Amino acid sequence: MTTLSIDHVSRWFGNVVAVNDITMTIGPGVTGLLGPNGAGKSTLINMMGGFLAPSTGTVTLDGQQVWRNESIYRHIGIVPEREAMYDFLTGREFVVANAELHGLGAKAAQKALATVEMEYAQDRKISTYSKGMRQRVKMASALVHDPSLLLLDEPFNGMDPRQRMQLMDLLRRMGDEGRTVLFSSHILEEVEQLAWHIEVVVAGRHAASGDFRKIRRLMTDRPHRYLVRSSDDRALAAALIADPSTSGIEVDLAEGALHIQAVDFGRFTALLPRVARDHGIRLLTVSPSDESLESVFSYLVAA
Numbered sequence: 573m574t575t576l577s578i579d580h581v582s583r584w585f586g587n588v589v590a591v592n593d594i595t596m597t598i599g600p601g602v603t604g605l606l607g608p609n610g611a612g613k614s615t616l617i618n619m620m621g622g623f624l625a626p627s628t629g630t631v632t633l634d635g636q637q638v639w640r641n642e643s644i645y646r647h648i649g650i651v652p653e654r655e656a657m658y659d660f661l662t663g664r665e666f667v668v669a670n671a672e673l674h675g676l677g678a679k680a681a682q683k684a685l686a687t688v689e690m691e692y693a694q695d696r697k698i699s700t701y702s703k704g705m706r707q708r709v710k711m712a713s714a715l716v717h718d719p720s721l722l723l724l725d726e727p728f729n730g731m732d733p734r735q736r737m738q739l740m741d742l743l744r745r746m747g748d749e750g751r752t753v754l755f756s757s758h759i760l761e762e763v764e765q766l767a768w769h770i771e772v773v774v775a776g777r778h779a780a781s782g783d784f785r786k787i788r789r790l791m792t793d794r795p796h797r798y799l800v801r802s803s804d805d806r807a808l809a810a811a812l813i814a815d816p817s818t819s820g821i822e823v824d825l826a827e828g829a830l831h832i833q834a835v836d837f838g839r840f841t842a843l844l845p846r847v848a849r850d851h852g853i854r855l856l857t858v859s860p861s862d863e864s865l866e867s868v869f870s871y872l873v874a875a
C-alpha cells in the first residue's frame with residue numbers, strides 16, 4: 573500500500589507561484605488531478621515524482637522524502653506530458669533502454685510491453701506510431717520497474733476515443749491491483765470516468781477534493797452568470813433592482829451590457845421574462861456569459 577503525502581508544498585519560478593501551499597494525500601487506486609491549464613498540475617506531478625524540488629514543504633512516499641532520495645525512485649513511474657522519445661528506436665528498444673537505466677534487462681521490458689498490449693508493434697520504429705501507441709510505449713517505460721506509484725501528466729491528450737478507452741482500462745486495472753495511480757487532466761468528464769477520487773487545483777491552490785459526485789455538485793451548484801440584451805437594458809436593470817422578488821440575483825450594467833448573476837437558475841428563467849413584460853421591455857438574447865472551465869474552477873477556489 574503506497575501513500576503519497578504532499579505537505580504544505582509550494583513551488584515558485586522567479587516571481588510566478590506555480591504551486592501555492594498545497595496539502596493532499598494520495599492513496600492506492602486511481603486519483604484524478606483536475607484543473608485548468610496553468611493550474612500547476614505539471615509542477616505538482618514533477619515534485620511528486622522527484623524531478624523538481626519544492627520551494628517549501630515536503631513530498632513523502634510512505635513517510636520517506638521523495639526529493640533526492642534514490643531508493644525511492646524505483647517505486648515511482650512517471651509518464652510526462654511532453655514527448656521525449658528517440659523516434660529512430662523501435663518501441664522495444666526504447667523500453668529496453670529504460671529498463672537498463674533501472675539495472676533491468678529485456679525480460680522486464682517485454683513484460684511491460686505486454687502489459688500495455690504493444691507487443692504486436694514493438695519492432696516498428698517509434699516514428700511510425702500513432703499518438704496512442706507512443707503513449708503506451710511511454711507507459712511501458714514507466715512500468716518497467718514495476719512501480720507502486722504511477723504518475724501520468726495529461727495522458728489522454730491527443731488520443732482518439734478508442735485509445736482513450738484502452739488506456740482507461742489499463743489504468744483501472746493498475747488501480748484495482750492496488751497501485752497508487754495519479755493522472756492529471758483539465759477535462760472533468762475524463763476524470764469522472766476513471767478516477768475513484770478527485771483532487772482539484774486552480775491557480776496553484778488546492779480547490780476541492782472528493783468523489784466525482786461531490787465535485788460535480790460543487791461545480792453545478794454555483795451561481796450562473798448571464799449576459800442579457802433587451803430593447804432597453806438600462807430600464808430592465810432598474811426594474812430588476814426595484815423588484816421585491818429579485819433576492820439572490822445580482823444585476824450589473826457594465827460596458828454597455830447587462831450582466832446578471834443568479835444562484836437559482838429555475839427562478840431566474842421565470843422571473844426575468846415577467847419583469848421585462850411588466851415594464852414593456854423586449855428580451856432579445858439571454859446567454860450564459862462565463863461558462864468556461866476556468867470560471868467554474870475559480871468559483872470553487874473562491875468558495
Ligand SMILES: Nc1ncnc2c1ncn2[C@@H]1O[C@H](COP(=O)(O)OP(=O)(O)OP(=O)(O)O)[C@@H](O)[C@H]1O
Pocket residue numbers: 585588589590607608609610611612613614615616758
Ligand atoms: N520552469 C518554469 N519556469 C517558469 N514558470 C513556470 C515553469 N514551469 C511552470 N511555470 C509556470 O507555473 C504555472 C503552472 O504551470 P504548470 O505547467 O504546472 O500548470 P499545468 O496545470 O500543468 O498547466 P498545463 O496543463 O497548461 O501544462 C504556469 O503559470 C507556468 O507558466
